[in-house]
Amino acid sequence: MTLWSDRLAALRLVAGAAIMSAVWCGLLPRLLSFAPVARHVRLMEERGVDPAAMYYTELERLPLPPPWLADRVVLWP
Amino acid sequence: MKAVRQRIFGLHEDLAAVVIGLGIVLLALAVTWQARPASDAGSRERHPKGWPTPLAATVGTPGAWAEAPLDAFRDKQGNLGVGPIALGMGWMVAIVVAGAALGRRSVRACLPGAILLAGLACLAYVLSGQKVIKYYNLEYPLWALAVGLFVGNAVGVPRWLAPALAGEFLIKTGLVIFGAEVLVSRLLALGLPGLMTAWIVTPVVLVATYLFGVHVMRIPSRALCMTLSADMSVCGVSAAIATGAACRAKKEELSLAIGLSLFFTVIMMVAMPPVIRWMGLDPILGGAWIGGTIDATGAVVAAGESLGKQAGEVAATVKMIQNSMIGLIAFAVAVYWAGWVERDPAGPRGTLAGEAWRRFPRFILGFLAASLVCSWLHALGPEQALWVDGATTGFTVKLRGWLFCTGFVCMGLQTSFRELAPYLASGRPVVLYLAGQTLNLVLTLAVASLTFGWLFQKAVEP
Numbered sequence: 001m002t003l004w005s006d007r008l009a010a011l012r013l014v015a016g017a018a019i020m021s022a023v024w025c026g027l028l029p030r031l032l033s034f035a036p037v038a039r040h041v042r043l044m045e046e047r048g049v050d051p052a053a054m055y056y057t058e059l060e061r062l063p064l065p066p067p068w069l070a071d072r073v074v075l076w077p
Numbered sequence: 078m079k080a081v082r083q084r085i086f087g088l089h090e091d092l093a094a095v096v097i098g099l100g101i102v103l104l105a106l107a108v109t110w111q112a113r114p115a116s117d118a119g120s121r122e123r124h125p126k127g128w129p130t131p132l133a134a135t136v137g138t139p140g141a142w143a144e145a146p147l148d149a150f151r152d153k154q155g156n157l158g159v160g161p162i163a164l165g166m167g168w169m170v171a172i173v174v175a176g177a178a179l180g181r182r183s184v185r186a187c188l189p190g191a192i193l194l195a196g197l198a199c200l201a202y203v204l205s206g207q208k209v210i211k212y213y214n215l216e217y218p219l220w221a222l223a224v225g226l227f228v229g230n231a232v233g234v235p236r237w238l239a240p241a242l243a244g245e246f247l248i249k250t251g252l253v254i255f256g257a258e259v260l261v262s263r264l265l266a267l268g269l270p271g272l273m274t275a276w277i278v279t280p281v282v283l284v285a286t287y288l289f290g291v292h293v294m295r296i297p298s299r300a301l302c303m304t305l306s307a308d309m310s311v312c313g314v315s316a317a318i319a320t321g322a323a324c325r326a327k328k329e330e331l332s333l334a335i336g337l338s339l340f341f342t343v344i345m346m347v348a349m350p351p352v353i354r355w356m357g358l359d360p361i362l363g364g365a366w367i368g369g370t371i372d373a374t375g376a377v378v379a380a381g382e383s384l385g386k387q388a389g390e391v392a393a394t395v396k397m398i399q400n401s402m403i404g405l406i407a408f409a410v411a412v413y414w415a416g417w418v419e420r421d422p423a424g425p426r427g428t429l430a431g432e433a434w435r436r437f438p439r440f441i442l443g444f445l446a447a448s449l450v451c452s453w454l455h456a457l458g459p460e461q462a463l464w465v466d467g468a469t470t471g472f473t474v475k476l477r478g479w480l481f482c483t484g485f486v487c488m489g490l491q492t493s494f495r496e497l498a499p500y501l502a503s504g505r506p507v508v509l510y511l512a513g514q515t516l517n518l519v520l521t522l523a524v525a526s527l528t529f530g531w532l533f534q535k536a537v538e539p
Contacts, residue, residue, distance in 0.1 A: 012231035020204075028209045029144040041212045047382050047389075051214040051346065052205065053375030055315050056397040057258045057474050062126055062466065063378075063393035 090246050093179040095443030097172060098253025101476065102447050105257070105468040106454075108132050119459035127466025136168055136475045137161025139202040141211050149206045166195035169247075169479045176246045183240065190241025197224050198483040214346055214376040218314050219339050221482045222332050225489020234490050244328065244487030249440040251480030252319055254473050256404065256447030257465070262456050263401040270528040274369050275398040278520045282310040283406070286513030296505050299418055300326040303410060304334040305506055309513045312400050313338045313372030318481065319403050323411040323441055324418070328488040329496045337510050338372045346376040350383045362529045364388030368395025369521035370514070391529075404448045411441045 031037055044051060048060040056063055109130040117123040139162055142148035150159050173191035174184050201221035205211060210220075228234075234242070265272065283306050290302030304326045308317035314335050321331040349371065353363035364381045367388070371377045374396050381392025415436035455465045500506060 009232045013228075016227055016231055024146065024204060024207055025144075028207050031209050032143055037209060041208050043383065044212050044379055049375070049378050049382050049389075050211075051373075051375040051379035052211045052216050053378070054216055054218075054313070054373065054478075055255075055258060055474075056263075056374050056393065056400050057470050058478075059374065059378060059393070062470070063390065063397045064121075066387065066390040066394065 089439070090176075090180060090243075091249060091439035091443075093176050094246055094249035094253055094440045095446075096179065097175055098250045098256075098440075098443050099447060101254050102257045102451070102468075102473060105130065105132060105472045106451075106464070109464055109468040109471070113460075113464065119463065121459065121463065124463050124467065126470045127463045127468070128471075130467050130471035132468075133471040134161060134164075136165040136472060136479070138165060138475055138478055139199060139206050141206050141208055142203075143208050146203050146207075149203045162199065165475060165479050166192075166199060168476055169195045169198065169483050172250060172480065173241055173243060173247070173483075176243055176250070177240070180246075186237075186240040188241075190238040193238060194241055194483050194486055195479075197221075197228065197486045198479060200224055201482055201486060212379075213343050214373055214379070215339055215343065216314055216373065216375075217478070217482050218318075218335050218485045221485035222335070222489040222492075225486040226332075226492060226494070227489075229490040229492065230494050238490075242487045242491060244484045244491065245322075247480045247484035247487065248318060249322060251477040251484060252322060252407075253440055253443035253447055254477040254480070255315070255319075256444040257451040257473055258469050259401055259404040259444075259448040259452075260455050260465070261401065261404075261448070261452040263397050270365070271395055271398050273528045274365050274395055274521065274525050275402065278369055278517065278524050279310050279399055279402060280406075282513060282517045282520060283307060285516060286310060286509065289512060290505075290509045294505050294509055296509065298327075298330060300324045301330040301334070301500070301506060302509065303414075304330055305337065305510055306513055307406060307410070308334050308338045308372060309341075309510055310517055311402060311406060312374060312396065313342060315374075315400070316403055316406070319407040319444070320410050323407045323438060324414045325438070329492050329500060332485075332488060332492060332497065333500050333506055337506060341510065341514065342371060342373045342376045345371045346373075346380045349380050353384060359530065360384045360388035361391050362525055364391035365395050365525040365529050366518075366522050368392035369399070369525060370517050371396075374400060404445060408441055408445055411438050 032041065043049075050058065050060055053059045109128055109132070112131050113128055114124070118128070137160075139149035140151065147157070150157055150162060152158050170188070170191040173194070174187055177184050177187040198221060201217055201224045204220040204224070205215065205217040264276075286306035286309065287299075287302050290296045290306065291299055296302050300321070303324045304317050304321040307320035308314065310316075311320075317331060317334045317338060320326075321334065326334070349367055350363075353360075353366065358366070363384050364387070367380045367384075368377050368391065371380055374393075377396040378389060378393045382389035384392075415434070415438075416430075419436050451465050451469070455462045
């Protein structure tokens with residue numbers, strides 16, 4: 001019984017690894033050549049944007065108060 | 078001697094997280110100060126992300142890759158090198174071992190498991206680095222949870238791995254280190270319009286969504302309602318981690334909140350820019366709307382930049398203001414939970430403050446201490462600001478990334494699909510998220526229109 005469950009676990013692990021490899025090494029790289037995806041990735045790379053940043057400190061450039069804003073903000077129109 | 082050993086060792090998990098977390102922040106500040114630049118130390122143009130720190134070479138994470146996963150281990154020059162990544166894993170293993178030692182658990186029993194956890198965290202980083210995944214904001218916590226869930230449910234957790242499964246400790250330590258990045262001065266970065274957009278809307282949406290979930294939708298878990306409300310109204314995964322820890326959310330509740338947040342973030346990141354163009358909104362107003370509503374920081378910048386440079390700047394800065402509210406919100410949630418939600422009416426009567434203090438999660442104090450000290454240093458002058466920025470962006474950001482990533486692998490390993498199923502089957506968390514996000518969208522647009530479009534009209538005039 002233990003041997004059987006061990007084999008089943010190993011089989012699940014191998015199947016999972018195979019699916020993961022197929023998606024990450026086959027499907028996703030192909031998706032990169034799909035025009036809208038390719039355009040989005042190119043735009044982000046050109047502008048140095050990391051959309052996976054979880055917090056502002058992970059961004060390529062730290063967001064600083066835009067210098068142009070101070071001249072254009074008034075308290076009342 | 079035995080009594081001394083007893084006092085030093087056997088620390089509560091929270092205190093161990095505070096000791097290790099604050100120790101790492103102090104180490105980062107000290108080493109960065111020692112290596113301060115000899116000239117132009119106060120120049121932001123020269124050091125856009127702060128002073129370079131020698132500690133940066135001791136921690137790295139796998140990078141982006143397109144077709145071959147091995148490319149994740151290449152440096153910026155294209156050379157294959159696993160040094161900084163292996164050292165990052167080494168830091169993680171050392172912290173697990175230090176936590177075990179401070180908690181009087183067997184270091185030897187922890188070590189093999191900690192090494193495997195570091196390997197699984199590395200796998201999660203590699204999966205999240207594929208360019209389609211990365212540039213559509215499916216962040217590493219999702220893949221860390223997925224890797225842990227898969228291994229835990231398909232194969233099971235081997236007995237020798239169990240002593241190293243310290244997910245909560247790793248996340249709490251990561252949060253204390255994260256405190257160094259939560260700078261109070263950032264709250265004022267956009268002046269009054271940014272402050273109004275972030276400060277009026279965020280607390281209103283947070284409280285309204287939480288009350289809606291508890292009293293109208295009658296979701297049994299208040300912690301789930303709070304974690305979902307915070308990750309939707311403040312700033313996604315990082316807010317979910319901080320508030321989830323402050324209100325002691327279960328691991329499956331935190332997993333669900335993070336999964337929902339990332340799923341809707343991808344949709345909003347893709348959909349909002351065309352909607353803003355279709356509505357004919359001014360890009361600055363659109364940027365403020367994006368910054369106040371999309372959960373994840375990176376996705377905010379991505380969506381804002383697709384409206385233009387200025388919109389991207391406003392979006393990123395509004396989100397940064399919201400980011401900076403995490404400290405106050407996590408503290409407020411911890412006080413509310415300890416003082417009201419977890420109060421036992423039938424229990425012994427004491428003062429409210431006394432009872433709240435007894436239940437208060439101590440690691441939040443470490444998080445606040447790191448935040449307040451670094452905020453104070455950052456406000457002292459341009460040199461000190463670059464010192465703090467260098468210590469955090471060069472070192473602590475990556476280290477706490479490893480801690481969060483490994484913490485989520487642990488959570489995945491300890492979560493059964495059967496425990497997650499009832500949350501998913503009821504569908505109520507999804508409805509709560511959608512209801513809260515709808516309120517967030519309407520309210521943020523109204524306040525951003527008022528501040529950027531009317532009260533501060535010049536901001537949107539050429």
